[in-house]
Structures are given as C-alpha cells and as structure tokens.
Amino acid sequence: MDWTWFHRFGSPPHLYGLAGRLVPWFAWPAALAIAAGLYGGLVLAPPDYQQGDGFRIIYVHAPSAWLSLMAYTWMAVAAAIGLVWRMKVAHAMAASCAPIGAWFTVAALCTGMLWGKPMWGTYWVWDPRLTAELVLLFLYLGYLGLRSAIEDPQRADRASAVLAVVGVVNVPIVRYSVEWWNSIHQAPSVMKFGKPTISWPMLTPLLIMFVGFTLLFLALVLVRVRGEILRRERQARWVSEVIAA
Amino acid sequence: MTPRRRRLVLVLAILAGVAIAGTLALQAFRENVMFFFDPTQVAKGEAPKGERFRLGGMVEKGSVVREPGKLEVQFVVTDFQRSVPVHYAGVLPDLFREGQGVVAHGKLGADGVFTADEVLAKHDENYMPPEVTRSLKSPAQPAGSARPSTPAVAPQG
Amino acid sequence: MSGFLSMGGYASSVWPAVALTFGIIAWNIVAARRSFAAARAEARRRIAAGDPS
Secondary structure (H helix, E strand, O other), rough: OOOOHHHHHHHHHHHHHHHHHHHHHHHHHHHHHHHHHHHHHHHHHHOOOOEEHHHHHHHHHHHHHHHHHHHHHHHHHHHHHHHHOOHHHHHHHHHHHHHHHHHHHHHHHHHHHHHHHOOOOOEEEEEOOHHHHHHHHHHHHHHHHHHHHOOOOHHHHHHHHHHHHHHHHHHHHHHHHHHHOOOOOOOOOOOOOOOEEEEEOOOOOOOOHHHHHHHHHHOOOOOOOOHHHHHOOOOOHHHHHHHOO | OOOOHHHHHHHHHHHHHHHHHHHHHHHHHHHOOOOOHHHHHHHHOOOOOOOEEEEEEEEEEOOOEEOOOOOOEEEEEEOOOOOEEEHHHHOOOOOOOOOOOOEEEEEEEOOOOOEEEEEEEEOOOOOOOHHHHHHHHOOOOOOOOOOOOOOOOOOOO | OOHHHHHHHHHHHHHHHHHHHHHHHHHHHHHHHHHHHHHHHHHHHHHOOOOOO
C-alpha cells in the first residue's frame, strides 16, 4: 500500500497550506446550506401532527447534537493517530476539534431543554440520553482543562490525547442510549438503518442542515488547525517564510 | 516490535479495556440506568417496591378521567400486555394525549394504583404533517372529521 | 407574518433555541479566526525579535 499521501498529509507546511486553501470551499457552502435549511425548516416544512410548530427546534437541535458527536469522533481518531505515529498535525487536529465540539454540545443540551419544557413537561431529567450528552460536555471540558494545565505542549498533547481516546466509548453510548434503555428521549428518526420516520417535507430541510453543520465544522476545524500548527512549529524555517510572505 | 507498533497496540489495548469495563459497568447498573419501568416489568415485580420509581408506557385510549373543576386526573398506562392505573394531581404537559407515550414518577400503592407527582410526555420518533396522519389513520373518514378522544391537530391552531 | 413569529404558540421555545444556536455558530467563527490570528501574530513577533525558538 502506498502511504505517501499519509506522510504528506502529516507534513505541517503541507497541511497548513492545504487547510488555508480549503476553508472557503467549506465555509461558503456551509453558510448557504444552513441558510437554506433554516428557511426550509422554519417556513416551508409543515407543522408536526403532535407538536405543532414546536417541533421546529429539531432543525437546530439535531444538527448541533450530530456535530457534537462528530467532533468528538474526529478528535479521538486524530488523538489516536497522534499517539501512535507521534504526528504533530494529528495532535493539532485533535486540539482544534475540542472547543468547537464543546460549544455545540452546549447548543444541543440547551436547545433540547427548550424543547423538553413544553413537550415532555420538564427542562431536564436524569435520563440516559441526556446524561450521556452531559458526560460528553464534561469530556470536552476535561480535555480542554487538561491541555491548559500542562505547560509543555508535547506533554499536553499526549496526556490529552489519552483522555480523548478513552472518552470515545461515550460516543456510542450517546447514540444507542435510547435503544439500550428505556428513555424519555425518542428513538432516532433519521440516523438509523431503514426508512426515516419523518415525512419528506420535514426531512429535506433537516438533511440540508446536517450537511451545513458538517461543512461548518470542517471549515472551523481547518481555521483552528492552522493556528495549532503554527504554535507547534515555532522553530521551523517554513513558518518564517509563510509569515513573512 | 517497532516502537510505533508498540504504541499502536497500547492505544488499542487501552480502548478495548475501557470499552469492556464500560460494558460491564453498564450491564451491572442496567436497572439503575433504566429511566422507567413498563407495566410488564411492574407486574413481574421488577420495579422497586415501596419506593418511588418511574412508570412508562402508553396512555390507554379512553382511559383519561378528569375530576371536573380540579387538577386531578386518572388514566391507565399500558404496554399492550399489562396496564397500571395512575392517579395524578397537577399540570399535564402539552403532549399528554391518549394513545401517546407518558412517563409518570411516583409510588405504587398496595391497591395497585400508581400515585404520580410528576407526569412527563414521551413523544415518538414519527414526525409528519397533520393531514398525513388523518389520511393514514382514517382512510374511510373525510379529513377533518374529529375523532372523539385524541385531537388530530396540535392544540394551538 | 405574526403567525410565523408566534410559531403556533411555541415562540418562547423555538426562537430562543434558534437564537442560541446561531449565537454559538457566530461565536465559533469569531473564536476560530481569533485563535488563528493570535498564533500568527505570536509567530510574527518571534520572528521580528529574531528569536527562532
């Protein structure tokens, strides 16, 4: 197997340049998709037969929750690659995912509470799904806290990477909590095998939102990873060349 | 073994260890993780006796009885195998409907009646416009013909 | 229009949820750009000071 692409991707100046070139290709489609999805979700989609217009929170809640899990998965994979191959850019990638993931976990939790109050009758219950998503937030905060507590960047990278890898077991727990245990949270309507249990006029804007949030995450991560690479490449000659230009 | 392979094995071993520990822990705490018990579990005596627990299931159609002028309400929670009568005094959430999911928190009395102090609605994963359900549920009836117990459209019109 | 704004009676849930999410999106865009700008400014300062470490 040819691994040159892997090593080229692992080269800091290469990824720094590539990330810079890619950002607009993710950012603008993301803006377009999120705008279209929001219009479709809030205006075009019909109200739900049980929840009326209240169900429209799904158009910000579900994509936020999706992003929070996707960011953690990326972070754990990047951290594992960083641990095994001692690859600087992988650690830079993992460190870039954490603040984004943490913020969208907050978004998923808060929009869920705003949905839960009128529909379930409560902002919060210690339900498996809700608790697992809260644990996800604590994992992110623990990761960020650990990084800021360790002065030496290389040691900070390795220690936080172990935490990221260990915490990844929580990702399937969040996803499958509603199927493994009795939960107040409903089962997935979209992210599952088989036919979605949400009608097409409602599903289309939601899928557009999922695409938009995925692109948004990639754009944000690429902007952040460039900064993280610069921080790790203090002595490299290419940095002075790039910065001077 | 190269150092890189050793690190790879180490990372995979940590991951496997945590996954196994997590699975075992969750298996051991299965009952504690259960957010609610369904009527069949209650009938089998799996729910904690003499203690507060959550009862979940469907509100049986036609079972809701309200005391006129009071907040008190009685209904039957069913999982289509067994059912448990519930007594509750308080405000019901928007989504509380006959034929829809519900989670009640309270105590099971010696008379088999569950006295709840909190009732939460649990909605299912189906999302569709009101017109679709009307045509799905009653193909023979004209759209808009009201069914006696459950409002087909959300309360806020 | 007022029907749209009232969200069938759920305005007090839907609009805060939308506003919060978009606030977080906006903040993430600002924070990511700031984080990169800070790293670049620091690198520039170091190079200008002639300190490559």
